Amino acid sequence: MMKRKKFAAWVITTAVGLSAIVPQVSAAVNFTDNGAATPYKAAVEEMAKQNVITGYGDQEFKPNQNVTRAELAKMVALALHVELKTDGKLSLSDVADSDWYQSYAAALVSVGAMKSEDGKFQPNKPVTHEQLVEVTAAVLKVDAAQVQALLGSSFVKGKFATRGEAALLMYAAQQIAPVQITSITPLNAITLQVTFSAPLPKENTDVDKAKANISFDNGLKILNIPQLKTGATATYIVPVTTQKEGTTYTMSYKGQASMTFTANTEKLQLRSAQQVAADTFEVESSLEDGVADYGYVVAAYSAGRKGAFIVDDNNMYNGKQYEILSSMRDKQVTITPEGGEAMIANYIPFTQATDGRQAPKFRLPNGQTFKSGVKYTVTSDWADIAIGTFTAKEIAPLAIQSAAQVSETSLDITLAQDPKDELFALRSVTLTPEGGGAPITAQYKLTSRKGATGTFDLQNGAKLAAGTKYTVAPVGGWATAASVTLTTK
Numbered sequence: 014m015m016k017r018k019k020f021a022a023w024v025i026t027t028a029v030g031l032s033a034i035v036p037q038v039s040a041a042v043n044f045t046d047n048g049a050a051t052p053y054k055a056a057v058e059e060m061a062k063q064n065v066i067t068g069y070g071d072q073e074f075k076p077n078q079n080v081t082r083a084e085l086a087k088m089v090a091l092a093l094h095v096e097l098k099t100d101g102k103l104s105l106s107d108v109a110d111s112d113w114y115q116s117y118a119a120a121l122v123s124v125g126a127m128k129s130e131d132g133k134f135q136p137n138k139p140v141t142h143e144q145l146v147e148v149t150a151a152v153l154k155v156d157a158a159q160v161q162a163l164l165g166s167s168f169v170k171g172k173f174a175t176r177g178e179a180a181l182l183m184y185a186a187q188q189i190a191p192v193q194i195t196s197i198t199p200l201n202a203i204t205l206q207v208t209f210s211a212p213l214p215k216e217n218t219d220v221d222k223a224k225a226n227i228s229f230d231n232g233l234k235i236l237n238i239p240q241l242k243t244g245a246t247a248t249y250i251v252p253v254t255t256q257k258e259g260t261t262y263t264m265s266y267k268g269q270a271s272m273t274f275t276a277n278t279e280k281l282q283l284r285s286a287q288q289v290a291a292d293t294f295e296v297e298s299s300l301e302d303g304v305a306d307y308g309y310v311v312a313a314y315s316a317g318r319k320g321a322f323i324v325d326d327n328n329m330y331n332g333k334q335y336e337i338l339s340s341m342r343d344k345q346v347t348i349t350p351e352g353g354e355a356m357i358a359n360y361i362p363f364t365q366a367t368d369g370r371q372a373p374k375f376r377l378p379n380g381q382t383f384k385s386g387v388k389y390t391v392t393s394d395w396a397d398i399a400i401g402t403f404t405a406k407e408i409a410p411l412a413i414q415s416a417a418q419v420s421e422t423s424l425d426i427t428l429a430q431d432p433k434d435e436l437f438a439l440r441s442v443t444l445t446p447e448g449g450g451a452p453i454t455a456q457y458k459l460t461s462r463k464g465a466t467g468t469f470d471l472q473n474g475a476k477l478a479a480g481t482k483y484t485v486a487p488v489g490g491w492a493t494a495a496s497v498t499l500t501t502k
Contacts, residue, residue: 044074051076053177056184065091066180076177083114083136085148085179086127090117092183093152094193094210095124105134112136126151145174149186160186187211194266195247199277200328202395204307204339205251209266212247213239220342229253230263237340240311244323250307252339255395281336285400286391290436291382291408291490293361295372296346296391296398298338305335306366319369341365341373344395348377351388356381358391363460364435374435380489411436413494416485418501419468421476424455426485428465428492435460437467440491444483444499453477454488477501 047057053076060066061074065088068074080088090097097116108118118134121127126148127134140148142164150157161168163185167178192213198206217223223238233256239249256262256276265271283298298304300320308314308321310328315321324330328337341360349355356378364374375391383389383405390402412429419425426442437457445452455469471477478501485497 044068044072046073046075051177053181056181057177059184060088060092060180063092065183066176074176074180076180077175079139079173080145080176080179081136082127082134082138082140083112083118084176085140085145085174086114086117086121086136088179088183089126089148089152090120092187093149093190094195095120095126095152105129105132107133108136121148121152124152139173140179141170142168142172142174142178143170145179145182149182153186153190155189159189163189191269192266193269194264194272197264197272197274199256199274200337201277201279201281202255203253203281203344204337205253205264205274206242206248206326206328206337207239207251207264208245208248210247212241213249226267227251228265228268231257231260233260233262236344237342240307240313240340242324243310243312243315243321245312248326250311250337250339252307252342279336280393281338281396283396283398285403286398287403288383288389288405288408289374289434291410292377292380293374293436294348294358294383294389294391294403295364295374296393296396297370297372299371300335303333303335304338304371306338306371307340308366310335310337318366338365338371344373346375346391346393346396348375348389348391350384351390353387361435361438364438367435368433374438376439382490410487410490411492413442413485413487413492413497414465416442416483416497416499418477418499421479421501422471423458424469424477424499425466426457426469431465432462435462436491437462441472441488442469442494443486443488444477445486446478447482447484453483 044057047054057066057074057076066074089095097120105118105122108115114136118136122129122134146157146160146164150160153160163182164178190210193210194207195210196208200206217226218238220238224235227235227239234254236252236254239251242248242250256278258276258278260276261273262276263271263273281298281304282302283296283304284302286294286296288294308318310322310324322330324335328335342362344360345357347355348358358375358377361374361376385405385407387405388402389405391398392401411432413426414429415427417425438459439457441454441456443452443454453475454472456472458468458470461468480501482498482500485499486494
């Protein structure tokens with residue numbers, strides 16, 4: 014079994030996950046003074062779960078106690094994900110570096126949400142309702158009237174705000190706050206683990222929309238939609254192009270929220286490369302080696318993936334840590350014949366983890382085929398392949414057995430035997446009408462294969478003519494077809 018490289022845990026965070034030790038307090042979700050009759054119950058419980066608030070030593074929250082500027086700074090910074098100031102601290106004469114609220118006070122003053130007077134923060138000073146609203150609105154960058162409306166009739170000008178009211182407003186503010194990036198962990202050279210302040214909108218399930226919403230500098234690009242990790246609420250696996258060593262990247266969401274991280278150039282450890290067709294090869298990895306295809310650990314595939322499991326924030330499961338192989342969409346590898354020139358092979362869509370194996374397929378360029386007896390070596394800038402060399406052999410093409418009309422724009426192609434993989438992918442056939450006429454091209458509909466049969470869609474708006482006999486032939490040498498015909502209805 015190959016050895017895995019030590020997991021690189023580069024984690025860049027803002028407020029989430031950072032903690033401060035507060036004298037005489039202890040975290041508690043079930044506060045003794047937060048009963049069912051308390052109007053702040055749900056908000057207090059949720060904020061406690063997020064570690065935005067803590068209680069006192071006797072597990073009281075004291076919701077009716079006036080909230081101080083220090084307490085408010087912590088609530089706002091953590092609930093609304095204001096980047097904490099861990100270096101380049103602001104000079105506040107009444108705030109020491111050792112004070113539990115130092116980083117929160119510095120953060121809020123730095124973004125202009127809370128002001129200092131004569132160099133003082135006045136951490137123990139109570140906060141009025143209008144100050145509570147102003148601070149929250151400044152962080153959200155919205156009109157104060159919009160935030161005031163969240164407090165409703167409880168807002169009273171000049172009245173001091175309570176801890177319960179502050180918790181309630183933070184809970185409500187999260188509902189209108191724009192989604193922000195709260196942490197980025199580069200897992201390996203092509204995979205990021207990104208946590209947001211809230212679940213991403215459904216619009217990000219569209220590839221083009223996700224690419225428009227999420228951007229990077231220094232040439233890094235997102236390749237496919239972010240996939241929510243199973244068991245998480247807002248932590249996603251994000252596939253990217255290969256990161257460059259020593260580069261610091263900035264990730265942005267919708268052109269607003271942004272965060273920097275340092276590249277992780279650790280390559281994925283894959284097992285072997287082997288030929289599977291005259292122009293196609295696969296690169297295999299294994300759970301046994303600690304490499305998990307992302308389909309095993311993301312919510313979108315968990316129900317349909319046999320053996321799916323839930324990993325923690327460090328991608329541990331049952332005491333074992335896994336490297337996550339993210340989406341192969343638009344991935345490439347280099348394949349070099351012995352004594353020949355290197356070629357770029359492209360990933361074949363939807364071949365990443367089919368038939369229970371982690372073995373994405375790649376195809377040679379420009380209709381080229383393997384030369385029997387020649388050794389080929391596969392290399393990549395995002396993976397190390399333990400056995401990356403194989404000797405090509407003659408592999409018979411697939412055999413088309415029959416064709417059947419599905420509709421006026423599609424047909425089913427059945428092979429002589431089940432290829433047991435997505436070898437149909439990106440393949441085409443032509444249909445030539447009997448008696449003359451221009452042939453029609455049909456391309457395989459990705460993931461439509463059921464056993465030996467796959468559906469092919471007519472291209473360029475073409476339609477099958479009724480009552481016509483067509484001769485079916487493969488485009489290129491991927492298959493043979495001996496007198497295969499289709500007669501339309």
